[in-house]
Amino acid sequence: MSILAVGSVAFDCIASPAGRADDVLGGSATYFALAASYFTDVRIVAVVGEDFTAQHEQVFKSHGVDTRGIEHAKGKTFRWGGQYRDNLNEAKTDFTHLNVFEKFQPRIPQAYADSQFLFLGNINPSLQTAVRRGLDGVRLTGGDTMNFWINGARADLLETLKVMNILLINDTEAKMLAGDSSLPRAARKVLAMGPQALVVKHGEYGATIFFREGAFGLGSHPFRAPALPIEEVKDPTGAGDSFAGGFMGYIASQQQLNREVLKRALFYGGVMGSFAVEQFGTERLQTLTRDEIDARFQVFRELTHLE
Amino acid sequence: MSILAVGSVAFDCIASPAGRADDVLGGSATYFALAASYFTDVRIVAVVGEDFTAQHEQVFKSHGVDTRGIEHAKGKTFRWGGQYRDNLNEAKTDFTHLNVFEKFQPRIPQAYADSQFLFLGNINPSLQTAVRRGLDGVRLTGGDTMNFWINGARADLLETLKVMNILLINDTEAKMLAGDSSLPRAARKVLAMGPQALVVKHGEYGATIFFREGAFGLGSHPFRAPALPIEEVKDPTGAGDSFAGGFMGYIASQQQLNREVLKRALFYGGVMGSFAVEQFGTERLQTLTRDEIDARFQVFRELTHLE
Secondary structure (H helix, E strand, O other), X not given: OXXXXXXXXXXXXXXXXXXXXXXXXXXXXXXXXXXXXXOOOEXXXXXXXXXXXXXXXXXXXXXXXXXXXEEEOOOOXXXXXXXXXXXXXXXXXXXXEOHHHHHOOOOOOHHHOOOOEEEEOOOOHHHHHHHHHOOOOOOEEEEOOOHHHHHHOHHXXXXXXXXXXXXXXXXXXXXXXXXXXXXXXXXXXXXXXXXXXXXXEOHHHOEEEEEOOOOOOOOOOOEEEOOOOOOOOOOOOOHHHHHHHHHHXXXXXXXXXXXXXXXXXXXXXXXXXXXXXXXXXXXXXXXXXXXXXXXXXXXXXXXXXOO | OOEEEEOOOEEEEEEEOOEEEEEEEEOHHHHHHHHHOOOOOEEEEEEEOOXXXXXXXXXXXXXXXXXXXXXXXXXXXXXXXXXXXXXXXXXXXXXXXXXXXXXXXXOOOHHHOOOOEEEEOOOOHHXXXXXXXXXXXXXXXXXXXXXXXXXXXXXXXXXXXXXXXXXXXXXXXXXXXXXXXXXXXXXXXXXXXXXXXXEEEOHHHOEEEEEOOOOOOOOOOOEEEOOOOOOOOOOOOOHHHHHHHHHHHHHHOOOOOOHHHHHHHHHHHHHHHHHHOOOOOOHHHHOOOHHHHHHHHHHHHHHHOOO
């Protein structure tokens, strides 16, 4: 079934120990859409500037992504520059030019009104809430946020969490949101804010999904998926959104929505994140095949599977 | 089969957000021996002072640990004091009084000469090497080390690694030893120094075992075991040695030594580490049952198991 992704499209300038890439297509909606496109139909809502060409749009179209929700505004596309040094888990931002993204007001095309799955990329939480409230047929909403909103727009974010079924954030964000340095305790507090499930991403150590008691089936045991030990991470940019794309894309491709599906989705999230970091920008995500994805899923499975 | 542990016996003063404990029995050999005692017969070589009483020795004896290798020296037992604050993964040392441990020269009793499994706790690498060379019948040697020896006694440590089959260290130590910030690359470099396998402990994220190509069976894919998300870690002291005790103890209890055994051993390592941190000092390790251990093994298995 179709999944609608709302977020940013950007041009990134990235430097890492493996080299650099300039003005490459990026943004949360881009990474998410490409990753999810290997599992299901994807629709995108974002804003771009006049420097966004037909060639850029073709990257989406060639993966079957519906681009009718991309708004073309006067001015330049969102630009971000950052570098990774010794710590590949953290980017040092060189510049952030919001450009047309600064006034982004997501508009959902009529053709997207029947979307059953929704991903709210990391944007202002009040916009996230408005998007969700404007879509009646949505069965499952996943979303992301960051320290900027956790600290700076907490009241708005708490409203958003009431309409989000699954929140996907990292360890630091989860602990910050809950105000608790113990991850399991923090997870319990976040789940009490609204979501039925919380996915906490641990970077090179994988991810854990915590369930609210009784959500998606009986019990409330967490589940953990590993990450692949990768010799050379070229560019971690977009790993989290690619994770979300694999996770949500797999869910949307399934008939059922139960705990076993969510467990497999967590593995597929890790798989897509692991591909994303192998090349700069979205390069690797553009050239994948479903066979490669499923082969790596098996590798991830073997990585923790006892006979 | 019997496993011989060489390391420290200490009295620890520990403070954490959960409280404090003073002069509790600790040390690498103590945590290791108690954890391993649930799987196999354990023998211990360590040195204690005159403040080590029959009651302390009874803690070992009541778990069937052979204490004939504990040397009673004039003076006081090794004492360590430390505290854990926000970051439970790192202790701030308040004091280290080596006392009788300063001149520790491990002496292996004749009754231990037939030991087939050996664990070399974190002591001077030249002592570790001497112990291993003095034991002809050993089939498998596991061992630990730390930044102090990696930086300060590198040449000695490199000799030790040639006689160690499995090295168990944490991420920071592995990267430091290899001089490489990528864990998989660091693992490959460490394996080239001697060990057939390297266990890297990730704290709350579990552990990964890396194999030298062809060691313990075909292939060289790493394997990862999770750690249980624990709401309240009371005292992380000894978690690594308890991990090693579960890991090596399980291996010593098996007829075969192959990759599947090592994978299960990695899970049992995580299980014993997870128990150790639930109470201060060795309190939890003293009161376990094998049923509790196997029940938690199943929880760990479920934590990452796909149908």
